[in-house]
Amino acid sequence: MPDPHDRIAAALRDQAAAERRLHAAVQAARSDGWSWAQVAEALGVTRQAAHRRFHSAPALADDDVGTGPGRGCRTSPGDPWAEARATAMGAVAAWLRGDVAAVHAHMTSTARAGLPQSALRRVMLEVEDLAGPLGDARVTGVHDLAGELLSAAGSLDDASAPGGEVRAGRRRAVVVRGVVSGEDTDPVVHVLIGPRGRVSGLSVRISDELEQWPL
Incomplete structure (x- = not known):
């Protein structure tokens, strides 16, 4: 069954x-x-x-749901953060299109329960009211849960952290930070990617401050 x-x-x-x-x-x-x-x-x-x-x-292309590359997300076979970046920006790009079903497809069941489709639509309208029409999102960095920068935008870090810990979204929780181009201001998004490589949280704010996890 x-x-x-x-x-x-x-x-x-x-x-x-x-x-x-x-x-x-x-x-x-x-x-x-x-x-x-x-x-x-x-x-x-x-x-x-x-x-x-x-x-x-x-x-949308077929790989817009799942682990296909997100818009504004540079990936490379040598980039240990490629999967986390792609999942995060795929979810953000779907949210910007208003495709909240696709956003939910990227999420864990707990995250879906905490961010129902009605909430995602409501936040989208609120952000557009403050920032104006929104364009594409781009990754600006990957951080650990304490806020330490693990990878800057476009950089390809070594796959191993000090002590031999593997730096990959599917092995440890990381936060992918991005910026969305807006007509009046550029909202900042933070996407929490859990150890299994799925979206565990999503934050959007009209601020340049780094989001702290867990919320």
Whole structure:
């Protein structure tokens, strides 16, 4: 009998796939000349809601959910932080697109319970109110839970920490820090990646201070 965790994960993947198809359908309609009013009528929502959700949402590739590289995330076979960076920025990129189902697909079950889809949407609207329209996110560093910088943006650190500890998101908890380009200000995101390589926490703030974990 399938494990409940596996069934939930499969359902989340199905939900994320449906969301990708919906985004692609809306983008195709817009390319065919549909107005936002026509899109909103087909969706059964207001024009403002349709625009807010889909105006900057490109169709997603299959590896946008899971461990595929996130936008703004440089990876390399020699980068011990590649998996943590990719998972973190994949979740952030999905959140910026309004694809909260895909964000949840990156998360642990505990993180999903603590950050339901309604909360993710609400935070997105609040951040847009403060920062203006948002663009892409970029990684600025990888930190340990105490705030020590383990890897700067774009650097490829040695895979072993002092004492031989392996530096990899799937072996130890790390915090991936990123900055989102905004029209009025650039929000800072911190993504907690647990020892198994999944998102355990997500923080967005209009501040340049380093987030401290655990929250």
